Amino acid sequence: MTVVYLPTKPTLLCLLRNGSAVFWEGGVSGGYQALLLDEDQGWLLVGGKDYIYLLRPDSLDLPTRTIYWPAAKEHVEHCRQAGKSLETECANFVRLLQPYNKTHIYACGTGAYHPKCNYLHLGHNNEALFMLSHSEESGQGKCPFSPKEPFAARLTDGELYAGTSVDFMGANAAIFRTSLKGSSQHYIRTEAYDHNWLNEPEFVDSFSIPDTHSSDDDKVYFFFKERAVEAGQWDKKVYSRVARVCKNDVGGKRSLINRWTTFLKARLVCSIPGPSGVDTQFDELEDIFVLETKDPQNPTIYGVFSTSSSIFQGSAVCVYSMASIRAAFNGPFAHKEGPDYRWVEYKGRIPYPRPGTL
Incomplete structure (x- = not known):
């Protein structure tokens, strides 16, 4: 089964099942931005x-189970007073749904520009549970403030890796890792307001x-586009980028x-040869797909790009x-x-340990 999101109809989802299209219109308020499919369950x-x-794609005629998870009233009012739209911004837009374990999903929403997270309990196979836990967590560094901001996140081994902004204005973007184990929620991030690390990034996926x-060598990769510092101040x-960090x-x-x-x-180059030796560059990454192979260390990466040229x-x-x-x-x-x-290319002696190694 394949899931397709139709952004032109914010209250409509299309599910392709057994070669046929099935439409779901059971939502209350639209704004669908996060999908999580478990084909086994x-x-x-x-x-x-x-x-x-919570949908059962094979039984869409049955009543849809829902959880109401609004933003706090005071945050909605603060959002409105800041000049944001009550309809399209000052609400809790759910942006993140990631598996935490066999019975829980980690969910985060914008919270009317006050991001928040919670654990969603689905229970085991025969349990009819569908509920949020009683304690919420801050979503700062895990989820954007704005429902319109592109971001990327991946929960693995009890730690959430997220590329997102961490302020109301969306000016301070970073790649974060937050530990969800224990109560401390220790974090690591890229340097703040340093354009050599990240320069107005738009995250696509991770x-x-x-x-x-060896699990000690595991990495997390982020795909995004940003203003190119190499191109000059004005x-x-x-440029499209792929970045990586070590899990340990x-x-x-x-x-x-x-x-x-x-x-x-590193720059992610997508180009085709043109006349007179001038390549046509497709600089803006729009989407990414990782196709798993028999070797989990070497999936194939597909990128969808567009041009930034006005011509x-x-x-x-x-x-x-992955080798390249x-x-x-x-x-x-x-x-x-x-x-x-x-x-320019650095031609001197590479320091030890070299950049990007522990």
């Missing part, structure tokens, strides 16, 4: 505006992909405290191997030098 969770829905047979060129990164002890010490990013409008699909992505993170590296302080 036969259910689909849908996150919408102020509601979470994935946990093992490097070797050039607003956009604990941050620095004297410097880079609560900051990634393994963060690396030529087009789209393309580019395919990447890993090779990019092994160098060569770029740095700034010279009187005009341009980004």
Whole structure:
């Protein structure tokens, strides 16, 4: 079964089942942005505006089970006073639904620009449970403030990796890791307001992909687009990126405290040869799909790109191997030098430990 979200009809979902299209219009308020499908258990969770829905795609004629999860009234009022729309912004838009364990789902919503998270209990196979826990958590660093902001998140091994902004204005974007185990919720993030780390990023997706047979080598990859610092201060060129962090990164002890010490990013190039040797660049990543293979360490990566040119409008699909992505993170590296302080290839001796390693 394949699930397709139709963004042009915010109150309509289309499910492709056995070659036929089945439409679901049982939602209360639309705003569907988060979907989580469990094919083994036969259910689909849908996150919408102020509601979470539990669907049985094979039995859409049965009543849909719902949970009402609104934003606090004081947060809605504060949102309204800040000039936001009551209809499209000042509500709890559910943006994140990730499996936590066999019986619980971790859910986060915008909370009327006051993001919040909770655990959704689905129970075991024969249990009829569908309820939120009584205690909520802050969603800062886990979910955007705005229902319109692109973001990416992945929950793995009890830790949530999220690419999102962490302020009301959406100006402070970061790649976060928050531990959901225990009560401390220790976090690590990219450096704040440093354009060399992230420069107005728009996150597309993230994935946990093992490097070797040892779990100590596991990495999390983020795919996004951002303003290119290499292009110069006044050039607003956009580049697509792939970034990675190591799962066992604990941050620095004297410097880079609560900051990634393994963060690396590389440009994701999608182009076709053009006349006179000039390539046509598809710089803006729109979507990403990871196709699993028999080797879990080497899935195939498919990217959907568009052009940022005002002269030529087009789209393309580019395919990447994990070997080529890993090779990019092994160098060569770029740095700034010279009187005009341009980004050029670093030709000196690579320091040990080299960038992006523990």
